[in-house]
Amino acid sequence: MHKTRIIICALAIAVALGVGARAAQFSDYLPADSLLYLSWDLTGQTLKDYEQSQLFKMIEDSEFQKLFEDSPKKSIDNMGLSDEEVRRLMRGRMAFAITELEAPKEQGDEPTPHLALFIDTIDPAIKAITIKMQAMLEKKRVEKKLPAKSKTWNGVKIRIYHDPDLEIQDHILFSYKNNFVIVSTPKAARSIIDAMVKGQPKALTGKTNFVAAQKKAAEKSILWGYFAVDVFKKTMPIDEMLEEDPGSAMIARFLGVNDIHTVAFSVASNSDRL
Secondary structure, three states, rough: OHHHHHHHHHHHHHHHHHHOOOOOHHHHOEEOOOOEEEEEEEEEEHHHHHOOOOOHHHHHHHHHHHHHHHEEEEEEHOOOOOOHHHHHHHOOOEEEEEEEEEEOOOOOOOOOEEEEEEEEOOOOHHHHHHHHHHHHHHHHHHHHOEEEEEEEEOOOEEEEEOOOOOOOOEEEEEEEEEEEEEEHHHHHHHHHHHHHHEEEOOHHHHHHHHHHHHHOOOEEEEEEEEEEEEHHHHHHHHHHHHHHOHHHHHHHHHHHHHHHOOEEEEOOOOOOOO
């Protein structure tokens, strides 16, 4: 699927899901003009409530899991993690963000997303899994004879892997206190490390729209997210994108996308539906 359609469809799904979000520590490390923030929290009481829900029973059902056997299984194999390790990783806290959508340098090119994945490693078992993930990247780098660099930024050691065969060619890894982070660009790495070490005076957590979304949160959310449509429009004008994709344009008009500034959603731990 074309990247433009993926972005439009993601926005449409977020609109259809409705609104809701809540505060999270990871958002303290992100700039206020971040485009997307998705948080996963399956710890403590949230995990206990989830395991008693109909949603848990549905997801754990073998027939439901067969729907996702192909592509997720390939991703798991590529990371070198066992099914049990992936399940353990998911019983923790993590977040995914697009800190910036860099405008194309030449007409016709795709925008460059600055991606970031945060994993809370306070649990020793999860920390061990992240160490294995990095070891697998290192092993594949050696096997394919790919370049890698080690640098230090603000006292934090970072490891940069580059694989031209991947759609996202750079993977930059670093750890700080109880956070394991993977980002796709040096700019994103520097920004997040600066925020972790020095603090982020203009963090996403304090943005007016983000705060407003938090107040409409579902309590004890497993999954929740925030999409800054206003920021997206500045980089990729929706009108121009829709001209190239009549199908997405129809969906956007139906949902009133052009009049939306912020989209947020959440899934409660005791929810009986997706």
